[in-house]
Amino acid sequence: MNLENEAYKGTISRDFIKKETLKNNLFLFCVAVFLILTFLIYLVLIGEFNFDLFLGLTLFCVIIPYLIIAPVSAWYFAAYKRNFSYIIQKNNIVINHGVFTKMRATIPYKRIQNINIVCGVFDRMFKTYTVKIETAGHSAVSSGTKSRGIGPEGYIPGLKDPHIIENRIKEMIFQSSLPSEGLEDKIFKPQELAFDNFISYILSKMREGELLQTSIKELREKINLSASQLAEKVGVPMQTIQYLEEGRYNPSLVLAYKIAEVLGCTIEELFKMK
């Protein structure tokens, strides 16, 4: 239920039919002119120009096919428009299309690589746009089947305002890339892992510190040195000295050497194993 509420269903503009019909008629007109010219040249070349023959050829090879093809194609584009719909859902885009063979293409947002907005010469005449949704690994299938809409590549023609779709798809991609509800804090985050490691390292150092007995405090007080002064001389944070005195930290040998040097004693005098 929720899914249907969020879904955005769209169809394509009527101008798509006009555009495709114009395109088609232009193509048919070119073919007709080409055929008529061919007949003319042929008849002139064989030397016996017969107007009746020319008229007959033109009628049967050009006009009658045109009269059949034009309405059929007009009907086809209308049907194509009627059957075309796209639905922007939560996790994917569904594109329904096809006149004779009904197709239903589902494109998950995860697979979308880029969105192209195309505005061709005929598109500009009718102010429509074509949105092409490119997916990862579409080339193998769609290069074999170049015909419109077939293949996994999303193809939405005849749109008046493609930016609505573009923005919606972008929004949806962003939403679907977010972690699902209740799982937000289970997502792997390198910084947090590093922090966890750091904490466990410190904790293990502290636990080892319990094995050590230290007399830093006594030796330090003997020469009237405060913890912060000692820390400054050794070049470590004050907390380190505090932790050491409380027996909560296992220092490195170099640090122990430095402290022993500042306090003028040996390491053995400073620290003892319990």
Add this chain to the structure above:
Amino acid sequence: MKFKNKVKSNIKELREECNLSQQELADKIGVSRQTIYYLEKGSYNPSLTISFKIAEVFDDKRLKEIFYQEPVIKDILKSKTLEELERISSEVGITTHKLIQLNNISDELLNENYTKEELEKIAKNLDSKFEELFEG
């Protein structure tokens, strides 16, 4: 004198005296063999508890007898040829012997025998900063 952040050690010699392999020593202390390897190589700064455990294995030796620190300047001097050392010492105005002595010198002797000016000149000629070599 500024020391390196890693400690050199005599573990290898001591270990061979006791006829211990790296693995045996590692097992006794409870660390991995790699740790022993890095300790022998001198590219490791062990924790104090490990250091104490190692000292315990070798008849409770003093830590200073097993681990020793090398001054930062030692590696730099080591990388120079004798001619370079002679050139540097003549530029600073001290004998070459005095320059090489910096390899192993206590802080008191350092303050007694070398003026701050000399040390600054030495650091400059070795392409380092005074604090990097002598303060710490």
